[in-house]
Amino acid sequence: MNLESLDEDSDVVTISSSSNEPYLNRGYNGSKSDIHLSDVNETSSENGHVAVPIFNALHETSISAPHHEQQQTRLSQTNLGPYEQQESLVDPNSDRVTTVLVWQNLVVSAKEDDKNRFLQSLKGYKNYVPKKKQLLVNVSGAITGGLWAVMGPSGSGKSTLLNTLACRLDVNTTYTGEMRLNGAAYDNAELKRIAGYVMQDDMLNGHLTVEETLNYTAELRLPRHVTREQRNDRVRDVMNDMGLVHVKNVIIGTPLKKGISGGERKRLCVGMQLLSRPQLLFLDEPTSGLDSVTALDLLGTLHDLAHGKSQEKAVTVVCSIHQPQSKIFDLFDSVILLKQGNILYQGPREQAMEVFKQAGYPCPLYTNPADHLLDVVTPPRDGASDTSEKQALIDSQILQAQTPIQVDLNLGADKRLLYFNVPKGPPxxxxxxxxxxxxxxxxxxxxxxxxxxxxxxxxxxxxxxxxxxxxxxxxxxxxxxxxxxxxxxxxxxxxxxxxxxxxxxxxxxxxxxxxxxxxxxxxxxxxxxxxxxxxxxxxxxxxxxxxxxxxxxxxxxxxxxxxxxxxxxxxxxxxxxxxxxxxxxxxxxxxxxxxxxxxxxxxxxxxxxxxxxxxxxxxxxxxxxxxxxxxxxxxxxxxxxxxxxxxxxxxxxxxxxxxxxxxxxxxxxxxxxxxxxxxxxxxxxxxxxxxxxxxxxxxxxxx
Ligand SMILES: Nc1ncnc2c1ncn2[C@@H]1O[C@H](COP(=O)(O)OP(=O)(O)OP(=O)(O)O)[C@@H](O)[C@H]1O
Incomplete structure (x- = not known):
């Protein structure tokens, strides 16, 4: 299959297929004739909304690297994985999946630190205009059901993407662009009724036991119509699901008083969020500070949640994760790969390896695929002058191994009723x-x-x-x-x-x-x-x-x-x-x-x-x-x-x-x-x- 033309402005790519590549067969069972993406990418959903594009173009031939400006433009474009393939993992239209999150042209900027502004004014720069740093550069994408990994080198914007989608940006940070939850714009007040967020550093009341913590959270967060028995059942279920029953009477602990272990703390934080049965769960670096067995155990639990094994409804789970071991990486359904505030890849996990292979970076034998993805996109710190050009070439090769396509903001609109029907907590x-x-x-x-x-x-x-x-x-x-x-x-x-x-x-x-x-x-x-x-x-x-x-x-x-x-x-x-x-x-x-x-x-x-x-x-x-x-x-x-x-x-x-x-x-x-x-x-x-x-x-x- 060859890339014949690429129109950057209209996001239209014309490709011709010259062979029956296996990855093409998984993404699109098309003929060898020329295919125009604008024709194949849009299909109508049942309720008349335009569905998301469902095609991913991969190409075999090497493509000469565009120059720097072109690379910047391409980095800003959406690269969405093929939903046809995602449906084989978790179908966003399935009854089990209740939440679809879509974002378009998201630009996140941070205002300059007040301290720096003050120092500049001391230095006499009266007309000093505070700089804005772009943390996310015009990214678009969609999270449907399943377990998602947001990966990327340190400082690539993983936490920023998570915080933006979860409406938790700090006061110095602003964003432009659109974010939709089941087709509707949302704010923090609405999101927190249906979503949970587990921060990287778990902050808990160290003087309470595990069961007390869950009981109080349940009392404070569960809707007023939930009876005491139902609440107790919910707490018991969560403790079972999270493997916390054996420590239910153990104090959480403080720096001076030993309590439950780090893994148990993390499980408790997840459990606290699960009490209110969220439809969407964000986790910022859930495995940080955990040993490999505990981390795998936790991700296994999250995988079960994302696939509806431990609750009647599947929870869409989005984790930022730095460098997962291969067993953990295998648990993820989909991956978003970030680099310097841009999305380099998003789509099914397995597909990522194919894209990298097509871009000229096949995963070597016996190498952790997650390590490989990060090794390819992480610039070496050797200070070589040609590093940035090399990296730009790698980025463009990875991007060109996929098709930049547009997201549909109405995706999931048919599930909106569920979204608005969450009852309020206690008065x-x-x-x-x-x-x-x-x-x-x-x-x-x-x-x-x-x-x-x-x-x-x-x-x-x-x-x-x-x-x-x-x-x-x-x-x-x-x-x-x-x-x-x-x-x-x-x-x-x-x-x-x-x-x-x-x-x-x-x-x-x-x-x-x-x-x-x-x-x-x-x-x-x-x-x-x-x-x-x-x-x-x-x-x-x-x-x-x-x-x-x-x-x-x-x-x-x-x-x-x-x-x-x-x-x-x-x-x-x-x-x-x-x-x-x-x-x-x-x-x-x-x-x-x-x-x-x-x-x-x-x-x-x-x-x-x-x-x-x-x-x-x-x-x-x-x-x-x-x-x-x-x-x-x-x-x-x-x-x-x-x-x-x-x-x-x-x-x-x-x-x-x-x-x-x-x-x-x-x-x-x-x-x-x-x-x-x-x-x-x-x-x-x-x-x-x-x-x-x-x-x-x-x-x-x-x-
Ligand atoms: N409020 C802010 N003001 C200024 N810069 C910020 C702010 N928040 C984040 N940044 C910068 O934005 C970039 C992305 O930060 P972010 O925390 O999202 O990265 P990350 O991929 O989660 O990193 P890590 O894996 O190291 O946690 C970093 O360079 C960081 O210094």
Whole structure:
């Protein structure tokens, strides 16, 4: 068969067949006469939609390489495998296949990093126009049923293609082009109702067991009409399918606490996605970090899923995979081969070997076919000057061994009903209830941290209480009372924040993942988090207040004691709110632990002890107004000093230094500018504002 003409613009290729090549017979049982692809590629489907082209032209003769511009054009064209052959593997029109994904002229670009833009502006490039990097170059294609491998050298755009199709591009990345799911345009909200996505790095709640994790996911994701029994059955089925029954009661584990193995984690991640019976499953490098046996095992399971062996409906499974071993490669039905953001080949796996053979690169004996595909398309890193020309020639040879054809965006439109008929998950209040239970259970598992905090609280309270033991009501107590009240405020204003700052950024990342899968609303998560955080925090200020108050011997009236306790509680909540806000905005633990100490120091500096609020320079008034430590310190001082009657010795009276009532100290320190209720209101406002900002950070900052 010879290629006689190639019209790049119209995607029309005229070929003539000169022999009965075996691959031609599999793709097209045509005669030896001349064939015009525009004639043979379009057939009508049952419901009147134009079906995808179903022909793949292979040629025998060597073709002189086009020059560079031509190669670029060809790389941008669609190279779709023959659907006739795919139908022999998995028929996209079969009842078992419910999802067909088609994309056309997809161009994905990344904006330049803000850091780089900033550096350029520092260098004085005022009119600097940020560069855009193209990650995918005008690619088109279709994924019908079966198990698909997205392969290519590192940096070729595998994850980008997956993320684009799954509507999970990051904020710096944009795309143009069309993507259709069963013939309809879709967005993230729609896709996450029918599709699952397993990210490369599995992020799980390390304190829950396998079964608990699946149970909570099922509760949060399964439609509201599903009964408890049905849900339990679903969890049991998934554990069976994923081979997780033997570890169902084992904790997932954290870096410090060993739990299930890496392969089991990966299986659990797949299982979590399968609970809602997705029609489409994306997996980014599912075998990374797994040994060859575990990887083969996992891919075997995915193969079964893709062929409807473990569920009544087949799931279309798309995996990006780097360099699969040959046994794994054999499990894939179809392959998309990427190089530098272009699709070099897409179609049945076996057909890929034929195409490469026709292009002049037959797979050597005893070589892993996947290795061979990648070896051919991966440029050597020897720095030779002719490398890029050689690679361009190889690319063009591979492309010319196939026929560039156009995809049909309406493919799968007859299955659209299934796509729109997915019921919704549980309502908001139910989500809050489930998340409350989950967060409480997690806190219970982290009880060693809770116990450590309690022990620490008691130690600090006893230490402060004994250092300032029974300060009394003499004149010496006037100068001892203020430091101890300030120290109590500072103490409660730090510990809560430190616990949050070390845990919340990791939790936030996990939440982002779960929300990306449509597991729950951000507000439901946040409300549950705040309730549990407050409950867990409650005992510390209460115990601290009881121990400290009576050891120091502050005014022994119930009212004053409970107001002191209220301030300690509010101060502790204000510090955790500040930490929540900082970690929600800074996003990473590293940045959060850098910023938080500064914020705590500022609160302490403007805490009203070192310099009375009245004596502060005006330009620092805003920092003073934002210090929750100050409101606590002023509040507990007003509480303690009001109605405090002090005793004076004859020497004090003689020296004229007798302070008879606490109100005198209030006036001297300038604390009479705000009432006690004002301090409480100010701290409450501080807590609310910080938590609202933290919520907005969790809700809207997506990376
Ligand atoms: N947000 C982004 N901003 C800038 N460049 C990006 C961005 N995301 C990806 N890239 C670049 O796009 C190219 C393709 O990245 P992608 O992660 O899709 O490749 P990959 O084939 O999955 O690679 P690997 O196998 O190494 O994971 C790489 O050169 C990468 O550096």
């Amino acid at each position: 908001w209040f139910t989500q809050v209830r489930i998340l409350l239970r989950r967060t409480l259970q997690e806190q219970f598992r982290k009880r060693d941290i809770l116990i450590a905090s309690l022990v620490q609280t008691v130690i600090m309270a006893v230490l402060i209480g004994t250092v300032f033991l029974k300060i009394g009501i003499g004149q010496r107590s006037v100068i001892r009372r203020q430091p101890v009240l300030f120290f109590c405020s500072v103490n409660q204003g730090v510990f809560g924040a430190l616990t949050v700052i070390n845990t919340f950024p990791v939790e936030r990342a996990l939440t982002l993942r779960e929300r990306a899968s449509g597991t729950y609303f951000a507000s439901a998560y946040f409300i549950a988090k705040i309730i549990v955080e407050t409950l867990v925090q409650l005992p510390m200020p209460i115990i601290f207040s009881i121990v400290v108050y009576f050891l120091i011997g502050l005014q022994p009236t119930a009212g004053k004691f409970f107001i002191f306790m209220l301030f300690m509680l509010l101060c502790s909540m204000a510090s955790t709110s500040l930490a929540l806000m900082i970690s929600a905005i800074c996003k990473t633990t590293d940045l959060s632990v850098t910023v938080l100490p500064m914020a705590l120091e500022v609160s302490r500096l403007f805490g009203g002890f070192f310099l009375a609020p009245a004596n502060l320079p005006k330009y620092f008034a805003w920092l003073d107004a934002l210090s929750y430590v100050k409101y606590t310190y002023v509040g507990v001082s007003l509480n303690e000093l009001s109605n405090l009657h002090l005793t004076c010795t004859a020497a004090n009276i003689a020296a004229g230094s007798c302070v008879k009532v606490g109100e005198t100290t209030i006036k001297t320190l300038g604390f009479d500018y705000i009432p006690l209720g004002g301090c409480i209101g100010a701290i409450l406002a501080y807590i609310i504002v910080c938590r609202v900002i933290a919520f907005l950070g969790v809700r809207f900052l997506k990376s």
